[in-house]
Amino acid sequence: MSAHPMPARQCVVSYSTREEALERFSTLCQGLDDCLLVSHISADIPPNTALQQINFKALQHQLGNTYEAIFLDLSGGLHLTALSILAGTLRGGGLLVLHLGADWLAREDCELARFLPWPLTSEQVTSHYKTLFWHALHAPESPFTRVWPSLLTPYHLTQTTLTPAQQHFVTQVLAQCSGTHILLAARGRGKSYALAELLYQGQQQGLRCVCTASSPHNLSTLTEHYQAVAQSPAPFVAPDALLQAEQHYDVLVVDEAASLPLPMLEAMLEKAQCLVFSSTDYGYEGSGRGFGIRFRQQLKAAKRPCQEHHLTSPLRWGENDPLEHWLDQLLFQEYQAGPLLEQQPSYVTGAQWQQLPQLLDQAFALLVNAHYQTTPENKRWLVDDPSVITFCHYQDDRLVGVALVSVEGELPDDLAEQVMQGKRRPRGHLLPQSLLAHEGIAEAGQYRYWRISRIAIAADYQRQGLGSQLLKRIAQQAKAQGVDFVCTSFAATTEVVQFWQHNQFTAVRLGTAQDQASGSYSLMMLKGLNDHSKALTQQWSQYFAEDWLSTLALRLRDLSEPLVIAISHTLAMGENPHMAQLRAKDVSDLTLFCHQHRPYDSIRAPLLRLVLSGLAKQSFSPAHADALLLLGCGLNQVSEKDAHQLGFSGKKAFYQHLKSVIASTLSQLK
Template sequence: MPETPLFSLLQQWQQQAALLRIRLPVVAQGNYETLLSMTLEGLSQVNANKLYWIGSAAPENAVQLSNKQRYQLLGTECDVLVINAFSGFDADLIAASAGYVKAGGIWLLLCPPFAAWQLQANPAHKNLLPFPIDASSHNGNFIPFWLKQLQKQNVALFEHNTLIQPLNWPHLAPPQQATSPCITADQLDAVTAIKAVMSGHRRRPLVLTADRGRGKSAALGIAAAALAEQQKRVVITAPSPQAAEMALSHFARLVRPELQQHLRFIPFDQLLKDEEKADLLLVDEAAAIPTPVLQKLVKQFSRIVFATTEHGYEGTGRGFQLRFQQHLDTHCPGWKKRHLQQPIRYQEQDPLEQLIFHCFLLKQQLKPPQFNANQQATFAVYQATDWLDNPTTLMQVFSLLSLAHYQTQVKDLASLLDNPYLRVITLEQQQQVLGCALISVEGGLEQTLAKQVFYGERRVQGHLLAQNLAFHLAQPELAEKTLWRVMRIAVHPELQRQQLGSKLLQLIATLAIQNDVYCLGTSFGVNKDLLQFWQHNGYIAVRLGHSTDKASAEHSIVMLHACHADVQQLSAMQQQFAEALYLSLQHYPQLDTALVLALASPPPADALSLAELQQLQLFAAGKRPYELVSHLLSQWFNRHYRQLSEVLQLELAALLWQRHSWPQLLRQFNFASSKAMLANIGEQLQRSGLLMPDS
């Protein structure tokens, strides 16, 4: 078999790359048939015992990668990863899959010549494009942007089997100094710090941060194994079981069979629901768990370690640093932080890691903007076609979205560049982005299609508001209107509490009216603070999803804001939703009671008679059992609940509306017994002065 120049060079480079502990990023441009044939033949010339493949035409011995099974392969390695970009370029999958390539391995991208490629459609991004765009013919801007970034990187470029840009080889990294089973000094330091949480003062959590591949998850497993030898029982939680697999596998390899049960994975919602106890709680990928959940875990567990990825592919962790760590400053003074810098499987100057970080904007450091409240802040509107001419602003916007929202992913960057129905509205001062909002232009469906959605015969990709209005709210005619959905809104954390987010929403409302938008909408995992923010800005709730988000444990809410819409029609929708929610609270067993009070509305209640009020007065004085007057208390509460103190509102709503069990109620409000709680309610009722006939 004749050797090809490309694979002949790769054969020479592979051994050198292994010695330097780097991966080889290689891009080969050319004719599809020629490149594919050359690759299938040339793989026999290099070390490709474990071959992973993205795209079509994979050989039989290759592991075909897809988004569906990428989590199942976490922790595995390959000698060669081939990306056949002729069949599409899935940005999310490609960014994540680079982590599979081991030191001395090859990352090989097969693609058309750059000039031709950037003019072609990218069918791999079909799930990012809304109806009616056809991904097979749509020419987006992500590929041109990505190629511009690529050509600034340290990468071996081939064109028609000729090397046109060689790799700039980094220096040999010094050997790692660590004690087995740890691989780096950073990892050993992390394991020591985790064990110190167990032996040190209570209520002093540890936060471990790292980029991918630094061994933080393995450190959790190694430390848990050491603690198991001391008969300590450790629990680990994470956004998904797969996210905890690395820690669990290291633990399993290090402990004796009889100690295997000393580390258990428990989903965080179950931890909170069942009030699980453990000597130590480990939380992996903590940035993908919402702050309210983390705060509850801190309250429940006195010894806890949080580990998170700072520049991950499943959502970045930079917002976690600012939001949650502020909570630790207040509630857990003396908490510790460790950052793992040294890579485990390859050296710090690994060219593939640098390529992935920079081409997908995963390593952008967003500097705190210099904001002057006395100077005018301007706004700008960007769409997909604008970003190639404004790369600096794009980097600021994507960094800000990553900082502010735990679920921001590489596919969101691809959407900004490829989806012509997305708008980004920025608030800027002195060429600095202070805040931004991501808007999806939706609706405008034909009447026939809107009816099909209403009857459940069609789902329309990229039109969440129209789908909700037509199907869930039975208003198909509204799906025919032009709608704007606020997908994300972000203000730099150091500039929050200065009304900049509200200013952005005011700008959006003005622009929407100018563009003949029927109404604005938004959908998000709801909590009390977010609900108040949107209500303050004139948005009303019209739907609450029954299931909770796996990552946030929050219900998804849909809220609307009238532009050219009939305000009375939207108000009627809100009232209908509030009354329906009150009647169906049994379908929301975990819904926060404060949200129940903010969203639900009972039907109008008749005033109690004098005799009935006297019964409640006797209950409040401790002279009537609760069971005898519960129906009267419920009727009275439905009429007067907004006049009561916040504490009494919460207690009675949980008791009468949500019908929580007594064990739930005692945990929720910190009472020792039902008798003590009812006595407290009685005292508050007496102090309220409302157990009197209506004037």
């Protein structure tokens, strides 16, 4: 490590013409190695400068890079993702230029349209978050100045040995060489270097080591460090190829794990003796803090203990870096349940946020901790989208709960018809559009919906009924404003389905594909607020219920057994659907299997009808292991091949227990 003190990163805000600003920037870049221009508009780059030019669509590939100077053109509109990504790539002593141009606040923001639902346009809406950003940019603690530096002296990290914290991490992991480890660090902390050393030292010890990530671009720093020490390419395997291969490793490193679906991460648990899941603690990359919480819960449920490691000291820039501190305050504040100095409104929308900056920071911090897909752009969305209402719950003068509500529906008849025909898909209005386009409910577009898109309760206040209180207050407010339905769409897990069912929400649709990030199917649930909408809720739920059992048998065999039971409990199926009716011959066939020598494969169809009948009657409990076994066998999710994993000594013990469960279930029918 270099012993020289690290110079501060320099930050300039530019109000001149773009041409003037680019000329000054290009001059400063002469003699440098890595400079970057990010803009919607291409520019003529002067010769003899190491200036790379990209548009905003290429930002994803910058996560693993480092630069000495960056020109971010925000003159067309505010792009928080670009700012948060690029700030993390800038070396100590480097230069970040935010180019705004003249009259930035008064000009139309071309980025605003991404946050607005139909029929709103950026010409019709004032960006209140843009004003908040402007104030933060000019606050006393802001690192940005109008004064351009005369010279740049970027710091080049020449790390040849591990820091004590990095060495402690590598030593701990290799000493155990087993179990599951989570490495969390903010950007610029030397995480990639530590992981490269872990792979190298592991291989030197004769261990089979491999690394993976959602994209090789995000591993560039790691692979460069590994190449330097090992003089050979890093042992990288793409996630899909890793899971498809039969190879088992001693050490598997998964970098930026928050960007991979949770089911994929769970599958990786079987691929190595020692696993290291790495993620950025906060920042652009999927909000690793929330990822850490969710993934730890998954590991705990799977009875997989994990060890957590942290790297805290910055290496890419100096301690107490003004740019990092400013960006943390703007976008990545940690949630702290401290007393609020401001007023405590029941709900907030639009321009009201300009008077409540502390409340905004706390509300967003709550969301980051609760939802690991929360990104910096979401903070702008909840301020700038006029259809978003943020409901707040306080306790002891503290903000402890928050829910985001999107106002949807009241689509014109001609637009609703085009949506149902698959010809139009206007921005926003998720629930009515889905009921139209996927369920064919022609009248769904005309009603008013309040969709609860996010709900979060502070960790120390959970399981006290505060989430249910918040939902009750939202429903009361919606009813007072003449709204027809409160509704939600979420990644379905057993616990979350049970929460919404407890609050009298009814399932009306299950998505057809798994969410890329969570790996879960999206479930939509409704609650009618007047007599007519309550009747419609029951009718639409009946449509869903009629298809549920057949859909389950045909294409949803990857749903967990507890989740299948939880969803079934939300449905009123009425009389047994035809395919769930158990015949006298079915009972006879199953009895022969239980007490005689009838082969298992010959009673698969009667077993399926027994299971579907139980689901229709809601006679299964997700907490009952025998019910889960019966359901898993009936839906072909488990078989004798899973005997040891399920705790049985072998195939014989598996079938003996299954026979007793079937016999017990049949006896309850009499």
